[in-house]
Amino acid sequence: MEPRYGKTQELLYELKIEQVMRTDVVTIASDATMSELREILREHSISGVPVVDGDELVGLASIEDLIRWLSSREPDCAVHEQMTRDPECLHADQPLVHALRRFDESGFGRFPIVERASGRMVGILTKGGIIEGVLRKLEREFKEEEIRAYRVSHIFEDLLADYKEIYLTYNVPGKDFDRAGSASTRMKRNLKRLGIRPDIIHRLAIASYEAEMNVVIYTDGGTMEYRISPHEVILRVRDRGPGISDVEEALRPGWSTAEPWVRDLGFGAGMGLPNIKKCADKLEIDSHPGRGTTLKMRIFTGEADEAQ
Amino acid sequence: MKLKEVVELLGADLAFGTDSQLAEEVQTAAASDLMSDILARVDVPELLLTRLNNSQVMRTSAVFGIKAVVIVRGRAVDEKMIEIAQEEEIVLLTTPASLFESCGKLYAQGLRSAQPSTDSSRS
Ligand SMILES: Nc1ncnc2c1ncn2[C@@H]1O[C@H](COP(=O)(O)OP(=O)(O)OP(=O)(O)O)[C@@H](O)[C@H]1O
Ligand SMILES: [Mg+2]
Numbered sequence: 053m054e055p056r057y058g059k060t061q062e063l064l065y066e067l068k069i070e071q072v073m074r075t076d077v078v079t080i081a082s083d084a085t086m087s088e089l090r091e092i093l094r095e096h097s098i099s100g101v102p103v104v105d106g107d108e109l110v111g112l113a114s115i116e117d118l119i120r121w122l123s124s125r126e127p128d129c130a131v132h133e134q135m136t137r138d139p140e141c142l143h144a145d146q147p148l149v150h151a152l153r154r155f156d157e158s159g160f161g162r163f164p165i166v167e168r169a170s171g172r173m174v175g176i177l178t179k180g181g182i183i184e185g186v187l188r189k190l191e192r193e194f195k196e197e198e199i200r201a202y203r204v205s206h207i208f209e210d211l212l213a214d215y216k217e218i219y220l221t222y223n224v225p226g227k228d229f230d231r232a233g234s235a236s237t238r239m240k241r242n243l244k245r246l247g248i249r250p251d252i253i254h255r256l257a258i259a260s261y262e263a264e265m266n267v268v269i270y271t272d273g274g275t276m277e278y279r280i281s282p283h284e285v286i287l288r289v290r291d292r293g294p295g296i297s298d299v300e301e302a303l304r305p306g307w308s309t310a311e312p313w314v315r316d317l318g319f320g321a322g323m324g325l326p327n328i329k330k331c332a333d334k335l336e337i338d339s340h341p342g343r344g345t346t347l348k349m350r351i352f353t354g355e356a357d358e359a360q
Numbered sequence: 361m362k363l364k365e366v367v368e369l370l371g372a373d374l375a376f377g378t379d380s381q382l383a384e385e386v387q388t389a390a391a392s393d394l395m396s397d398i399l400a401r402v403d404v405p406e407l408l409l410t411r412l413n414n415s416q417v418m419r420t421s422a423v424f425g426i427k428a429v430v431i432v433r434g435r436a437v438d439e440k441m442i443e444i445a446q447e448e449e450i451v452l453l454t455t456p457a458s459l460f461e462s463c464g465k466l467y468a469q470g471l472r473s474a475q476p477s478t479d480s481s482r483s
Contacts, residue, residue, distance in 0.1 A: 061378075230440050233419030237448065240423065254425065258399050261423040265395075265416075318412045318420075323396035330400075 061149075063186055069151050070144035072185025073165045073175035079104045080113060082132035086121050089113050089131050102164045102173060103135045109164055109173045111135035116161075143168045144175065148182060155179055205247025208282045218246070218280040224264055226272035226293075229317065233268075235276050236261035246280065252353050256285060259331040262324040263289040263347050269314055270294065271344070283354040284333075288346060295341040303329060303337075361386065361469050363428055363451055366407070369465055370430065370455040375437045377428070377451035386427060388474040391463050395420045403474035409462055413437055418444035418452070427451060432459045 078096050080089055082105045092101060093115055100114030113135040121134050142151055142163045151163065165175040208216055220242065222235035240257040248256075260276065267274040271293025279286040296302045303325050310320025329335050332349035339345040364382040367374060374382075390405035392398050393412050398405075398420055406427045410417055413435040421429050422444065428451035431437055437454055445452040455462055 230415055232416065233423065237419060237422045254404075257423045261419070262396065262399065317414060318393055318395040318410075318416055321394045321396045323394075323400050327396060327400050 063189055064149040064152060065147050067148040067185060067189060068144070069142055069146050069148060069165055069177055070175065071189075072148060072181055073144070073177045074181055075175045077102060077164075077173065077176045080131055081105070082110050082130065082135075084131050085128045086118065086131060086134060087128050090118055093118065099178075100162050102139075102176065103131055104173075105132075107172075109139075109141070109166075111137045112139040112162070112164065114161060139164060141166045141173075142177065148185070151177055152182060155182075201245050201247065204245045207246070216281060218278075220278045220280070222276045224267045224274050224276060224289075224291075226268060226274075226291075228268065233261055233264055236264050239276075239278060243280075243285075248285075248353050252285075252351060255331040256287070256351050259328045259349055259351070260287055260289075262328050263287070263349075265319060266324055267291045267293070269310070269319060274344075280353075284350055284352045287349050287351075290344065290346045292344040295343055295345055296337070296339040297341050299337045299339055361471065365469075366428070366430070366466070367453060369469060370453065370457055370462055372430065372453040372455040375452040375454060376442050376445035377453070381427075381449070381451050384427065387471060389463070389466055389471045390474055391459055398426075399424055401474060405474035407466070407471070409459060409466075411435065411459055413441065413454075415440045415444060417441070418448065418450060421450050422448035428453065430455060430462060432457060432462050 078092060078098060078101050080092055080101045080103055082103050089101070093099065100112055102109055103111040103113050111132065113131050117134045117136065140154070140158065140160070140163060142154065142165055144165050144167055154163065162176055162178045164173050165177055166172060167174050207218070220239070222239070224235055225231060236257055239260060240253060243253045243256060264276060267289060271291040274289060274291030274293070277288045301307055304322070305326045306322040308320050308322035314320040328347070328349065331351070333352050334350040336348045337345065338348070362382065363377065363384050363386055366372070366386065367382065386406040388403065388405045389407035389409060390398065390401065391409040393410055395416055398408065404425045407430065408421055408426045408428070409430045409432055411432055413431050417429060418441050429445070431452070431454045434454060434456040437452060441452060444450070457465070
C-alpha cells in the first residue's frame with residue numbers, strides 16, 4: 053500500500069511553483085563579461101542568474117561556471133561562451149512537488165520559471181526558495197488555527213448577555229457505519245477550540261460517542277444536541293428507535309442485546325451505558341418501547357467541579 | 361520506544377503516519393477487540409493493537425486520544441480507515457504478526473499496559 057504523508061508533503065502538492073518562486077529576477081545580458089557576472093553574483097549574494105538576449109532567455113550562468121572559468125585562467129570573455137545553454141525550465145503552474153523531484157533528479161541548483169502559455173520567464177526557483185515558501189505557508193496556517201482557538205475560547209467573555217449558550221446539533225443516520233462516530237469526533241474538535249479543559253473534553257467525547265454508537269446500531273437514526281454554556285455542557289441524544297424496555301437493567305455492566313453482527317464490529321459488550329453514566333455528571337434516560345429513547349447528560353465545565 | 365521502531369519490530373506496513381509522528385515515543389499499549397472495553401479504561405494507551413479492521417477502530421481511537429493503531433494478522437485497511445487516520449492524526453499500521461506475537465514483542469521491548477478499567481465509578 054502507498055504510504056500517506058503528512059502536512060508538509062501535502063503542502064508540496066498544494067503549493068504551486070508561482071507561489072514560492074522569486075519574481076524579482078536578476079538577469080545578465082549574454083554579451084556581458086565573466087567579470088561582470090562575478091560582480092552581479094557578489095552584489096546580490098546569489099549563486100546563479102538567467103542569461104538573456106533582449107527579452108529571450110538563452111542560458112543560465114552560475115557560480116560553478118564562474119569557478120570553471122577562473123581556474124582555466126582564460127582571459128575575460130562573454131558570458132554566453134561559458135554559460136549553460138538551453139536550460140531546463142519549469143512552468144509556473146506546476147506543483148512544488150514536481151520542482152522538488154526535478155531538483156533531485158537533475159542536481160541543478162536553480163530553474164528559470166516560465167509562463168506556460170507565453171513561454172515568458174516570470175521567475176526563478178532555488179531549493180532555498182522552496183524551503184522559505186513552505187515555511188511561510190506553514191506559519192500562516194499555524195497562526196490562523198491559533199487565532200481561531202483564541203477567538204472561540206473568549207467567545208463567552210466577549211459576548212455580553214445575561215445568559216449565553218452555544219447550541220450545536222448533529223444528525224445521526226442509523227446503520228451508517230462509515231459516518232458513525234463522526235458527530236462525536238467533530239464535537240471533540242469544537243470543544244477543544246472552545247478552550248474547555250482536556251479531561252472534561254475526554255469524558256464528554258466518550259459519553260457522546262457511546263450514545264452515538266447506540267443510536268447508529270439500535271435505531272434508524274436520531275439527533276444529538278449540544279448546549280454549551282459557560283459552566284456546563286448538556287447533551288441530548290434522541291432517537292425514534294425501539295426504546296429500552298428496562299433502563300435499569302440496561303445500565304448494568306455487561307447487559308446487552310447486541311446481535312452477532314454488532315459484536316463483529318467490536319460493540320455489544322454491554323459497557324456503553326455504564327460508561328456514559330460514569331463519564332457524565334448527571335444522566336437521565338427517558339425511553340418508551342416502540343417510541344424511542346432520549347438520553348440527557350450534563351457535564352460541568354466550571355473550574356471548580358460542581359459534581360464533587 | 362519510538363513508533364518507527366514499532367514499525368520495524370512488527371515488520372509492519374505503514375498505512376498512515378508522518379515522519380514527526382513516527383519519531384514520537386510510546387510507552388503504553390493495549391490490545392482489545394471491544395470498543396467499549398477500550399473506552400472504559402482509566403488510562404489512555406498510546407498504542408492500540410486489534411484484530412478489527414473497520415472505521416470504528418479509528419473513531420474510537422480518535423475519541424479516546426490513542427496515538428497509533430496496529431491492525432494484526434495482516435488484515436487489510438480500507439480507504440475510509442486511512443482517511444480517518446489522516447483527519448485525526450493517528451498512525452495506522454498493519455502487521456502480519458498475530459495479536460499474541462505482536463504483544464509479546466512489544467512487551468519484551470519494554471512497553472507496558474495502560475491501567476485497565478476499574479469497577480469503581482467516578483465519585
Ligand atoms: N438508543 C437505544 N435504543 C434502543 N436500545 C438501546 C439503545 N441504547 C442502548 N440500547 C439497549 O441497551 C443495551 C445496552 O447498551 P450499552 O450501550 O450499555 O451496551 P451495548 O451497546 O450492548 O454494548 P457496548 O456499548 O459495550 O458496545 C443494548 O444492547 C441495547 O439493547
Ligand atoms: Mg452501546
